[in-house]
Amino acid sequence: xxxxxxxxxxxxxxxxxxxxxxxxxxxxxxxxxxxxxxxxxxxxxxxxxxxxxxxxxxxxxxxxxxxxxxxxxxxxxxxxxxxxxxxxxxxxxxxxxxxxxxxxxxxxxxxxxxxxxxxxxxxxxxxxxxxxxxxxxxxxxxxxxxxxxxxxxxxxxxxxxxxxxxxxxxxxxxxxxxxxxxxxxxxxxxxxxxxxxxxxxxxxxxxxxxxxxxxxxxxxxxxxxxxxxxxxxxxxxxxxxxxxxxxxxxxxxxxxxxxxxxxxxxxxxxxxxxxxxxxxxxxxxxxxxxxxxxxxxxxxxxxxxxxxxxxxxxxxxxxxxxxxxxxxxxxxxxxxxxxxxxxxxxx
Amino acid sequence: xxxxxxxxxxxxxxxxxxxxxxxxxxxxxxxxxxxxxxxxxxxxxxxxxxxxxxxxxxxxxxxxxxxxxxxxxxxxxxxxxxxxxxxxxxxxxxxxxxxxxxxxxxxxxxxxxxxxxxxxxxxxxxxxxxxxxxxxxxxxxxxxxxxxxxxxxxxxxxxxxxxxxxxxxxxxxxxxxxxxxxxxxxxxxxxxxxxxxxxxxxxxxxxxxxxxxxxxxxxxxxxxxxxxxxxxxxxxxxxxxxxxxxxxxxxxxxxxxxxxxxxxxxxxxxxxxxxxxxxxxxxxxxxxxxxxxxxxxxxxxxxxxxxxxxxxxxxxxxxxxxxxxxxxxxxxxxxxxxxxxxxxxxx
Numbered sequence: 001x002x003x004x005x006x007x008x009x010x011x012x013x014x015x016x017x018x019x020x021x022x023x024x025x026x027x028x029x030x031x032x033x034x035x036x037x038x039x040x041x042x043x044x045x046x047x048x049x050x051x052x053x054x055x056x057x058x059x060x061x062x063x064x065x066x067x068x069x070x071x072x073x074x075x076x077x078x079x080x081x082x083x084x085x086x087x088x089x090x091x092x093x094x095x096x097x098x099x100x101x102x103x104x105x106x107x108x109x110x111x112x113x114x115x116x117x118x119x120x121x122x123x124x125x126x127x128x129x130x131x132x133x134x135x136x137x138x139x140x141x142x143x144x145x146x147x148x149x150x151x152x153x154x155x156x157x158x159x160x161x162x163x164x165x166x167x168x169x170x171x172x173x174x175x176x177x178x179x180x181x182x183x184x185x186x187x188x189x190x191x192x193x194x195x196x197x198x199x200x201x202x203x204x205x206x207x208x209x210x211x212x213x214x215x216x217x218x219x220x221x222x223x224x225x226x227x228x229x230x231x232x233x234x235x236x237x238x239x240x241x242x243x244x245x246x247x248x249x250x251x252x253x254x255x256x257x258x259x260x261x262x263x264x265x266x267x268x269x270x271x272x273x274x275x276x277x278x279x280x281x282x283x284x285x286x287x288x289x290x291x292x293x294x295x296x297x298x299x300x301x302x303x304x305x306x307x308x309x310x311x312x313x314x315x316x317x318x319x320x321x322x323x324x325x326x327x328x329x330x331x332x333x334x335x336x337x338x339x340x341x342x343x344x345x346x347x
Numbered sequence: 348x349x350x351x352x353x354x355x356x357x358x359x360x361x362x363x364x365x366x367x368x369x370x371x372x373x374x375x376x377x378x379x380x381x382x383x384x385x386x387x388x389x390x391x392x393x394x395x396x397x398x399x400x401x402x403x404x405x406x407x408x409x410x411x412x413x414x415x416x417x418x419x420x421x422x423x424x425x426x427x428x429x430x431x432x433x434x435x436x437x438x439x440x441x442x443x444x445x446x447x448x449x450x451x452x453x454x455x456x457x458x459x460x461x462x463x464x465x466x467x468x469x470x471x472x473x474x475x476x477x478x479x480x481x482x483x484x485x486x487x488x489x490x491x492x493x494x495x496x497x498x499x500x501x502x503x504x505x506x507x508x509x510x511x512x513x514x515x516x517x518x519x520x521x522x523x524x525x526x527x528x529x530x531x532x533x534x535x536x537x538x539x540x541x542x543x544x545x546x547x548x549x550x551x552x553x554x555x556x557x558x559x560x561x562x563x564x565x566x567x568x569x570x571x572x573x574x575x576x577x578x579x580x581x582x583x584x585x586x587x588x589x590x591x592x593x594x595x596x597x598x599x600x601x602x603x604x605x606x607x608x609x610x611x612x613x614x615x616x617x618x619x620x621x622x623x624x625x626x627x628x629x630x631x632x633x634x635x636x637x638x639x640x641x642x643x644x645x646x647x648x649x650x651x652x653x654x655x656x657x658x659x660x661x662x663x664x665x666x667x668x669x670x671x672x673x674x675x676x677x678x679x680x681x682x683x684x685x686x687x688x689x690x691x692x693x694x
Contacts, residue, residue, distance in 0.1 A: 011651070286688070288680045297667065302693050304358070304681045306670035311655070313669050320644065320662050322669055323653035333635045334651045341633070346649050 002032050002052040002060055002106035003075055003084055007335045007347065008264055011319035012296065015347050019262060020107040021059050024282065026273060031262060032063045032106040038113050039104060040066060042120060049073055050106070051088045074222075076229045082240040083232035085189070086200050086211045087225065093193040093215065100127050101196070103189040103237075109271045111258025119255040120188075126158050127190035131251050132199065133158065134190070134242070136183025138256045142173035145263055145329070147185035147238065149252050158251040164243045183254055187261075189237065196241070203244045207232050264328035265312040265321075269294040279305070283315070294325060319346055348431055349379050349399040349407055349453035350422055354682045354694065355611055358666035359643065362694050366609060367454040368406050371629065373620060378609065379410045379453040385460050386451060387413060389467060396420055397453070398435045423576045429587040430579035432536070433547050433558045434572065440540035440562065447474050448543070450536040450584075456618045458605025466602040467535075473505050474537035478598050479546065479589070480505060481537070483530025485603040489520035492610055492676075494532035494585065496599050505598040511590045530601055533608075536584065543588075550591045554579050611675035612659040612668075616641040626652070630662070641672060666693055 006018035013019045020032040036048060045066040052060045054074040061069060073091050075084060085103050092099050102120060110116045119135050127133045136149040144167055152160035164185065168176060176182035189196075201208030210228045217224040233240070242250060260267050272280040272294070279287055283297035290305040297303045297315035305313060312328060314321040323330065338346050353365035360366045367379040383395060392413040399407045401421040408416060420438050422431060432450050439446050449467060457463045466482050474480045483496040491514055499507035511532065515523060523529035536543075548555030557575045564571040580587070589597060607614050619627040619641070626634055630644035637652040644650045644662035652660065659675060661668040670677065685693050 011649070286681055286684045288677060288684065289674075300665065302358070302666040302685075302690070304666065304668045304670075306668070306677050306681060307674035308658070308669055308671065311669065313667065315662075315667050318647065319649040319651065320660065320667055321651045321653070322655055322658065322660050323651075324655065327636075327654040330635060330653050334633055334653060337633045337635065338649075343649070 001081065001084055001088075001103065002050050002056065003078060005053075005078070006107075008331060009262075009268075009314075010331050010335050011316045011321050011346065012314055016055060017059075018056075018107065021056070021063055024262070024268060025109075025271070030063045031109060032060065034110075035104060035106045035108070036064045036066055038110055038116060039102070039120065042117050042124075043102065046071070049088055049091060051075060051084050053078060076226045078234075079229065079232040080234040081187075081237040082200065082204055082235050083207055083210075083229065085196065085237050086207055086232075087214070087229065089193045089196050089200075090211050090215045090221070093197060094221075097192075097194045099193050100124050101191060101193055103187075105187045105261075107262060108186070109258075109260040109262050109267075111260075111271070113257075115257035116255070116259075119253055119257060120190075122157060123188075123190040123253045126156050126251055126253065127192065127195075129156060130192060130195060131156070132189065132191045132195060132242070132245060132249055133251045133253060134161070135186050135188045135255045136252045137186050137259045138254055139173075139177050139182065139184055142170060142177045143184065144168060144170055144173050146261070148173075148176055148182045149185050151181050151183060151252060151254070152247050155248075155251055158253045160247045161242075161250040161252050162247055164238060183252060184259075185238065186255065186259060187238075189242075199241050199245065204233060204235065204240045207240075264331065265294055265296075265314060265323075266325045266328040268296065269312075269325060292325070348428065348435075348450065349397050349403065350425060350431055352400075352425070353454075355678060356609070356615075356661075357678050357682050358663045358668050358693065359661055363402060364406075365403075365454065368403070368410055371609070371615060372456075372618070377410045378456065379407065381457075382451060382453045382455070383411045383413055385457055385463060386449070386467065389464050389471075390449065393418070396435055396438060398422060398431050400425060423573045425581075426576065426579040427581040428534075428584040429547065429551055429582045430554055430557075430576065432543065432584050433554055433579075434561070434576065436540045436543050436547075437558050437562045437568070440544060441568075444539075444541045446540050447471050448538060448540055450534075452534045452608075454609060455533070456605075456607040456609050456614075458607075458618075460604075462604040463602070463606075466600055466604060467537075469504060470535075470537040470600045473503050473598055473600065474539065474542075476503060477539060477542060478503070479536065479538045479542060479592060479596060480598045480600060481508070481589070482533050482535045482602045483599045484533050484606045485601055486520075486524050486529065486531055489517060489524045490531065491515060491517055491520050493608070495520075495523055495529045496532050498528055498530060498599060498601070499594050502595075502598055505600045507594045508589075508597040508599050509594055511585060530599060531606075532585065533602065533606060534585075536589075546588050546592065551580060551582065551587045554587075611678065612641055612643075612661060612670075613672045613675040615643065616659075616672060639672070 005015040006013045049071045051073045150162040152162035214221040278292040285295040285303040288306045292310040294312045352362040353360045396418045398420045497509040499509035561568040625639040632642040632650040635653045639657040641659045
């Protein structure tokens with residue numbers, strides 16, 4: 001999944017340039033490229049499909065050259081993850097309805113690729129038996145920015161999902177952490193194509209009809225998708241399907257592989273290399289008496305930080321953001337202010 | 348005087364783009380333009396001369412269109428203020444050796460133009476009688492970044508200069524402030540052309556010879572200046588001449604007109620307009636919970652500040668500076684680091 005827009009990493013990420021296309025990783029690698037490279041030892045490139053916005057098809061081809069061009073599936077409009085996953089499943093089911101699918105967001109960071117692939121391989125094995133499987137991340141901290149999964153009884157080498165729970169309060173997140181019964185919802189899902197399409201037909205019947213209609217089209221379905229897909233309900237796969245399945249129907253594989261959803265600039269400080277003063281630099285910087293900062297800019301722009309600590313400074317061609325690391329979630333307030341001021345050029 | 352280079356306002360000011368050419372004032376006015384406009388009610392434009400670096404002649408013409416092109420005097424190389432003032436005096440003496448000259452740095456800010464012109468008019472009147480005159484600024488704070496002038500006995504409506512003193516320690520500056528006997532050295536000087544050329548001949552004989560030779564050239568002296576001026580001693584008028592004159596030879600007119608030498612970014616916070624949270628903005632900015640910051644950028648660049656206070660953020664086409672206001676003097680350390688790293692493109 002490489003669709004949608006994003007402004008959580010504003011000003012680098014924009015409506016039309018979400019974070020999976022940004023050169024955030026060492027050597028200027030994008031998160032999308034890293035995601036393809038990471039899964040490729042397990043899933044040969046010709047079986048990797050990328051679902052993305054029509055406007056981003058070329059960005060995907062550039063960032064993921066390993067993926068065959070015909071495997072890049074364009075969404076006619078953005079309709080959230082249930083429709084996106086459904087459209088991908090229709091494409092794959094055209095080739096093999098019994099194919100086991102790994103649904104992987106393209107904008108996440110993983111430190112330990114081998115352990116990641118072990119977890120994915122286990123999830124795929126469980127999904128082969130016909131279930132719906134997810135990977136839950138073992139919490140490292142009482143994060144309030146993620147949904148959680150409560151683990152139930154062991155089953156098939158994984159665990160039943162007792163329930164999905166929404167983003168918790170701080171106190172609740174601390175209880176979850178201590179209990180060791182809760183995992184972070186990673187947004188990764190595993191199932192046979194036919195299995196998820198059945199579940200969509202049952203729990204999101206309107207989307208099921210649209211997908212069936214696209215699948216039944218004589219040609220590649222593109223014309224019908226252009227017509228019908230925009231009418232899909234815009235709902236996430238979590239709310240629309242996962243939470244409606246019973247505990248015995250969804251299984252979770254716990255994962256512990258240095259996962260980071262790169263949900264804010266402070267996350268960049270966790271995944272990027274640091275200098276000896278704890279400054280994470282992407283691009284060029286000169287620092288004087290500066291510690292623990294995250295300094296991000298284009299390669300031809302010099303960022304100078306003097307006497308500042310724990311700041312985020314992000315430079316792009318047309319904007320600069322300065323804020324303390326612990327205010328990283330408040331980027332949305334800048335975006336809102338720019339929206340209110342109708343400064344669309346910066347969005 | 349509009350010569351020299353400057354990096355105290357890095358990254359906006361550069362070796363080849365000193366601060367008098369930057370659009371730091373409301374409406375994008377430069378300090379040079381404001382200096383010309385400020386003196387023009389007193390000195391008609393055809394009698395305003397600008398001495399500048401050869402490489403900056405076109406910048407001067409653009410920033411000071413009122414000044415006749417033939418009044419822009421190019422220094423073949425940068426040789427500090429004694430030579431610069433001598434070269435200007437030679438040019439003016441060509442037209443009228445008895446002309447009274449006001450030497451005015453082009454990179455200073457003045458809040459109260461009318462009071463400024465009153466002080467300048469008085470200084471010119473005193474200088475007409477044949478003396479060397481300066482304006483000393485009544486201190487507002489125990490500044491350690493300026494030279495001081497100790498006032499002596501009243502004379503001719505001004506005061507004798509008892510002595511020039513170097514930049515003091517903090518404790519000494521506090522004594523100076525309390526004593527009310529000391530003024531800041533503004534770098535403004537007033538004298539007849541023949542008077543300063545005599546003083547230079549006496550106290551800087553080598554420079555005197557060079558200037559006489561340039562003055563004696565049959566043409567406009569440009570060829571000879573190109574040959575000889577670079578051989579001038581690089582010394583300031585303060586060290587080279589003023590400090591060597593006796594107390595009865597130099598007079599000072601006290602001034603109190605909202606003077607600011609714009610010596611660092613924190614000074615920009617004093618002269619620029621503020622929003623309701625005390626943020627001084629030159630360019631475009633969006634602030635969220637941000638107070639007392641100085642935010643400077645080109646008009647087509649958005650500066651977003653979230654949850655930060657009393658920071659300086661300066662954005663240019665190729666660099667960004669972030670530092671606390673009270674570290675504004677440490678810009679020089681950035682410049683030094685860039686020099687050491689041979690990153691001349693940023694200097």
